[in-house]
Amino acid sequence: xxxxxxxxxxxxxxxxxxxxxxxxxxxxxxxxxxxxxxxxxxxxxxxxxxxxxxxxxxxxxxxxxxxxxxxxxxxxxxxxxxxxxxxxxxxxxxxxxxxxxxxxxxxxxxxxxxxxxxxxxxxxxxxxxxxxxxxxxxxxxxxxxxxxxxxxxxxxxxxxxxxxxxxxxxxxxxxxxxxxxxxxxxxxxxxxxxxxxxxxxxxxxxxxxxxxxxxxxxxxxxxxxxxxxxxxxxxxxxxxxxxxxxxxxxxxxxxxxxxxxxxxxxxxxxxxxxxxxxxxxxxxxxxxxxxxxxxxxxxxxxxxxxxxxxxxxxxxxxxxxxxxxxxxxxxxxxxxxxxxxxxxxxxxxxxxxxxxxxxxxxxxxxxxxxxxxxxxxxxxxxxxxxxxxxxxxxxxxxxxxxxxxxxxxxxxxxxxxxxxxxxxxxxxxxxxxxxxxxxxxxxxxxxxxxxxxxxxxxxxxxxxxxxxxxxxxxxxxxxxxxxxxxxxxxxxxxxxxxxxxxxxxxxxxxxxxxxxxxxxxxxxxxxxxxxxxxx
Amino acid sequence: xxxxxxxxxxxxxxxxxxxxxxxxxxxxxxxxxxxxxxxxxxxxxxxxxxxxxxxxxxxxxxxxxxxxxxxxxxxxxxxxxxxxxxxxxxxxxxxxxxxxxxxxxxxxxxxxxxxxxxxxxxxxxxxxxxxxxxxxxxxxxxxxxxxxxxxxxxxxxxxxxxxxxxxxxxxxxxxxxxxxxxxxxxxxxxxxxxxxxxxxxxxxxxxxxxxxxxxxxxxxxxxxxxxxxxxxxxxxxxxxxxxxxx
Numbered sequence: 086x087x088x089x090x091x092x093x094x095x096x097x098x099x100x101x102x103x104x105x106x107x108x109x110x111x112x113x114x115x116x117x118x119x120x121x122x123x124x125x126x127x128x129x130x131x132x133x134x135x136x137x138x139x140x141x142x143x144x145x146x147x148x149x150x151x152x153x154x155x156x157x158x159x160x161x162x163x164x165x166x167x168x169x170x171x172x173x174x175x176x177x178x179x180x181x182x183x184x185x186x187x188x189x190x191x192x193x194x195x196x197x198x199x200x201x202x203x204x205x206x207x208x209x210x211x212x213x214x215x216x217x218x219x220x221x222x223x224x225x226x227x228x229x230x231x232x233x234x235x236x237x238x239x240x241x242x243x244x245x246x247x248x249x250x251x252x253x254x255x256x257x258x259x260x261x262x263x264x265x266x267x268x269x270x271x272x273x274x275x276x277x278x279x280x281x282x283x284x285x286x287x288x289x290x291x292x293x294x295x296x297x298x299x300x301x302x303x304x305x306x307x308x309x310x311x312x313x314x315x316x317x318x319x320x321x322x323x324x325x326x327x328x329x330x331x332x333x334x335x336x337x338x339x340x341x342x343x344x345x346x347x348x349x350x351x352x353x354x355x356x357x358x359x360x361x362x363x364x365x366x367x368x369x370x371x372x373x374x375x376x377x378x379x380x381x382x383x384x385x386x387x388x389x390x391x392x393x394x395x396x397x398x399x400x401x402x403x404x405x406x407x408x409x410x411x412x413x414x415x416x417x418x419x420x421x422x423x424x425x426x427x428x429x430x431x432x433x434x435x436x437x438x439x440x441x442x443x444x445x446x447x448x449x450x451x452x453x454x455x456x457x458x459x460x461x462x463x464x465x466x467x468x469x470x471x472x473x474x475x476x477x478x479x480x481x482x483x484x485x486x487x488x489x490x491x492x493x494x495x496x497x498x499x500x501x502x503x504x505x506x507x508x509x510x511x512x513x514x515x516x517x518x519x520x521x522x523x524x525x526x527x528x529x530x531x532x533x534x535x536x537x538x539x540x541x542x543x544x545x546x547x548x549x550x551x552x553x554x555x556x557x558x559x560x561x562x563x564x565x566x567x568x569x570x571x572x573x574x575x576x577x578x579x580x581x582x583x584x585x586x587x588x589x590x591x592x593x594x595x596x597x598x599x600x601x602x603x604x605x606x607x608x609x610x611x612x613x614x615x616x617x618x619x620x
Numbered sequence: 621x622x623x624x625x626x627x628x629x630x631x632x633x634x635x636x637x638x639x640x641x642x643x644x645x646x647x648x649x650x651x652x653x654x655x656x657x658x659x660x661x662x663x664x665x666x667x668x669x670x671x672x673x674x675x676x677x678x679x680x681x682x683x684x685x686x687x688x689x690x691x692x693x694x695x696x697x698x699x700x701x702x703x704x705x706x707x708x709x710x711x712x713x714x715x716x717x718x719x720x721x722x723x724x725x726x727x728x729x730x731x732x733x734x735x736x737x738x739x740x741x742x743x744x745x746x747x748x749x750x751x752x753x754x755x756x757x758x759x760x761x762x763x764x765x766x767x768x769x770x771x772x773x774x775x776x777x778x779x780x781x782x783x784x785x786x787x788x789x790x791x792x793x794x795x796x797x798x799x800x801x802x803x804x805x806x807x808x809x810x811x812x813x814x815x816x817x818x819x820x821x822x823x824x825x826x827x828x829x830x831x832x833x834x835x836x837x838x839x840x841x842x843x844x845x846x847x848x849x850x851x852x853x854x855x856x857x858x859x860x861x862x863x864x865x866x
Contacts, residue, residue, distance in 0.1 A: 109723075116732040124735055136651065136735035193736045194649035194720045202716065207705070214805045222806050236802045243798035244698065245705040247805045248632075252639035259744035260643075264652070267737040271646075 102291055105168070105200050112170050112191065115146065122146045127174065127188055132263045137174060137188045144184045159184055167288035169198050172274030178285050180278065190267075196275040198289070204279045207242065210235045212276055214250030219269075227282050284522070341386055345379060353379070355511035361521035362511060363528070371395035372541070378507040385493060388485040392417075404497040405488060412449035413480050413488070416442045420477035424470055435468035443476070453479045623682050624692075627699050630678065631706070633751075634671040638706050638713075640749030641668060643742065645717045649724040650736040658726070659759040660746035661717060662767050667750060668710055669774065675703050676785065683789055694796075700789065701796045704782075711778050718771050726764040 115121045127137035140162070147158035162182035165171050166189070173179070174188040182189070213232045217224060224232060236243060257268060281287040303309055344350045357363050368377050376396050384391040384400075391397040398414075405411040419438045426434060442451050443461065453461075457475050464472040492498055513521065641664045647657060682688070682696045724733060747755050760766065 112734065113732045116734055117730075127737075134737045135739060136737040190737050191734050193646055193738070194724065194734060195646045195716060199716075199719070202712070205712075207709070217803065218805050222803065233802065240798050241701060241794050241796040242705055243802075243804075244800050245635075245702045247800045248635050248702070249639060249706075249709070250805050252636050253642065256636075256639045256643045256745055256748060259748050260742065261740040264738045264740040268646070271736065 102198070102200055105198060108165065108168060108170055109197065111165070112197075114150065115143075116191075120150075127190075129266070132266065134263045134267055137190055138171075139185075140183045140187050140189060141185055143171070143182060143189065155184075164288070167278070167286070169196065169275060169278035172270070172277075174270065177270075177274060178277060178282055180285060180288070190270070192274060193271055196271055198278070206235060206239065207246065209276065209280055210239055210242075210246045211250050211253065212272060214246055215254050218250065218254050225282065231280065345383060351510060353377070353510055354508040355513070360511060360513050360518060361525055362513070364508070364511075366528075368506070368508060372537075375504050375506055376501065378505040381502050381505045388481075388489045391489070391492075400497065400501055401488075401492055404492045404495050407495075407497065408488070408491070410488065412442065412451050413484050415449060416451045417477055417480050417484070420473045420480075423473060428470075431470060432468055435465055435472060438473065439465055451476075451480060452483070623678070624695055624699070627675070627678055627682065627696075630671060630675050631699060631702050634668065634675055634703070634706050637664060637668045637671060637749050638710050640664060640745050641710065642713050643745045644749075645713045645720070647738060647742050648717055649720045650734050650738050652736075652738040652740060652742060654741070655726065655759070655761065655763060656755075656757050657742055658721070658763045658767060659757055660742060660749075660755065662759070662763070662770075663755075664746060664749045665714065665771070665774065669778070672707060672710070672778070672781070676781065679703055680785075680789060683791065697791050697793075698796050698799070700791050701793050704785065704793070707778070707782055707785075711775070711782065714771065714775050714778065718768060718775060721764060721768055721771070727762060 122138050122142050124136045124138050126133045126135045143162050143165075144155065144158045147153070147161050148155055151158070151161075153161075159182060162171075162184075163180075166173065166182050167180045169180075170192055171182075171189045172192055173181075173183075174190060176187070209231070213224070213228060213235065216228065217232070239246070257265060260268070277285060278287075279289060281289075347356055352365060354364050354368075355362050357365050367373075369380060373396060380394065380396065384394065384397045391401055402411065402414055405414050416438070419434070419442065423431060423434050423438065439462075441447055441449050443458065443465075444450075453476050457479050461473060461476045641661070644657065644661050644664060648661070679696065679700055683693075683700065688696065725731075743755050747753065
């Protein structure tokens with residue numbers, strides 16, 4: 086028994102399937118004896134079954150009826166077959182229309198893919214049981230797998246399924262021979278569409294289910310008009326951009342990213358979704374040593390692209406290390422960590438960031454202007470996820486305007502660019518493609534990926550990037566800590582809330598906090614200092 | 621155990637009617653649609669509802685009894701799950717028949733029924749559902765529109781019944797264990813009832829798959845008998861020719 090608490094009222098609607106209603110009217114037009122598709126009888130060994138139509142007839146009819154090109158008619162015909170309104174009589178597993186003499190037949194309205202009738206697993210189980218009876222126990226491999234899994238999780242209904250399968254089988258036998266053949270073909274075609282065997286492309290993928298039917302006409306109540314009024318009022322108030330500007334931006338984006346879009350240009354070596362060959366993903370992993378040329382080209386498009394690609398970020402970090410300005414990137418990464426991290430660690434992280442980057446005399450002090458610093462420090466009194474947003478944006482713009490340009494001209498980048506590889510395109514023959522499909526394996530579990538990432542981060546923390554106070558004493562205004570102790574405050578202090586080493590504490594004598602407990606009071610203290618300076 | 625046996629027979633009947641109803645609804649809107657089909661649907665539906673009500677009463681009576689043993693209770697719950705699953709199928713089929721019936725009215729001048737290739741009648745299926753030898757047709761000519769209103773009312777009724785059942789009877793369907801194991805349908809599939817002319821036909825639609833055997837055991841035997849008969853006639857003819865010729 087399915088759970089009926091959700092009052093269904095036929096409200097499972099699939100918005101991307103709004104075309105189904107339109108296809109139904111096409112189907113009805115095709116039935117017209119005068120202007121519809123011409124049908125012919127199909128001759129089997131003993132029986133003759135009427136109402137078979139050829140692929141070329143369908144395509145020709147569509148071309149005439151809608152005054153479209155033959156290619157478009159062919160695509161439309163394939164859509165009709167893929168949705169299950171017409172099914173092929175030969176080669177039933179390939180849901181395409183062949184514009185030659187191959188035969189098709191119309192599907193009965195019960196088996197049409199209607200928007201609000203979801204395909205039930207109970208029905209599929211009954212169908213498989215019936216097929217089991219007919220084939221005397223020999224099912225296709227994928228059917229066997231499905232049968233076993235359904236038997237496992239629908240076990241409580243299994244008696245019903247067996248009973249119903251037997252009854253439906255017997256009821257089916259009551260009809261005459263040709264009708265029985267047709268019925269079997271219909272049912273099989275229905276399930277090829279909705280439970281596609283391996284190797285069949287399914288057209289039934291759709292998005293989330295909605296509670297409202299997008300095809301119904303909405304009743305014009307006062308609520309409806311109120312919503313329209315609110316919508317138009319808000320549209321008037323919205324700030325507008327000149328269309329030349331926005332279209333120009335779109336055009337620029339399209340031109341820039343044209344060759345990088347796998348839908349528009351072939352991705353090298355080959356698109357894994359098409360050829361089942363995963364070389365592309367291996368070449369573009371996050372920690373790969375030598376990136377591909379396309380990837381490196383994308384880094385030059387904008388600074389955001391560079392930072393969002395982990396390999397690009399590594400490269401940039403290396404460059405900054407050579408330039409001894411790694412603290413900007415480290416701060417930016419710390420802010421990202423705060424934004425995306427768990428709520429439990431947020432407080433600690435915020436304080437670590439403050440200690441490491443923002444306070445005066447911090448080991449990795451970043452250069453942000455006074456106003457932003459004030460705002461940030463004030464926000465840190467009650468830290469939340471986005472408390473460092475202003476500072477992060479400032480640092481981002483700083484890096485973008487300054488370091489990014491220099492990075493693109495630097496030897497680090499030029500070296501990476503030179504070493505970047507450009508793989509050749511794969512040319513797979515059909516048997517090779519089938520072999521690829523058979524060799525498909527699941528990729529590394531995300532748990533393992535996360536573990537590797539954490540190990541990587543820990544390793545980076547222990548190796549530790551350079552602390553500015555060690556190398557550029559002039560940058561550190563107030564305190565000149567001895568080099569050995571400064572090195573203790575490396576990345577590890579913000580990446581993991583570790584205990585500070587006892588020897589390192591005296592550095593912060595100036596900041597007036599002697600232990601972690603007084604960390605909370607520091608923002609207040611610096612505010613007092615600011616105030617004192619004003620008087 | 622008179623209660624369970626009675627229940628089982630009633631459930632079997634309901635199951636049979638549900639299966640036949642589904643076959644009839646599948647034929648709706650296609651070229652085997654007709655006045656008769658609509659009437660068959662109506663009759664089958666009414667029978668199904670009667671059976672459903674009878675089943676429900678019997679099962680609720682059995683389940684409400686608190687003095688049943690654990691095994692009995694488990695058995696009654698299993699029967700309850702059978703009943704509710706049947707009712708769900710029936711409800712969905714009724715709703716779909718309403719939708720398709722509305723889309724394909726019979727009495728319009730330009731009638732476009734889908735040419736599915738099915739041209740035979742569904743009389744035998746309906747006869748099986750109603751457990752009669754021959755179906756009698758006595759409905760008015762506007763059954764396709766008049767019936768739809770009744771159908772809507774009946775759907776509402778069935779929906780209400782199922783909601784009531786869910787509220788009143790406390791049965792955990794997932795706790796029921798099925799008695800049949802996987803592949804149980806392969807046992808005892810000797811068909812009863814009239815199969816069609818028992819000729820083995822090779823379905824051309826499955827060129828790579830196994831040959832589609834349309835007939836069952838009865839058909840096999842009839843075919844062999846036919847061949848033997850033909851062979852005997854041929855031999856007799858040859859002998860006769862020799863006798864006359866010689």
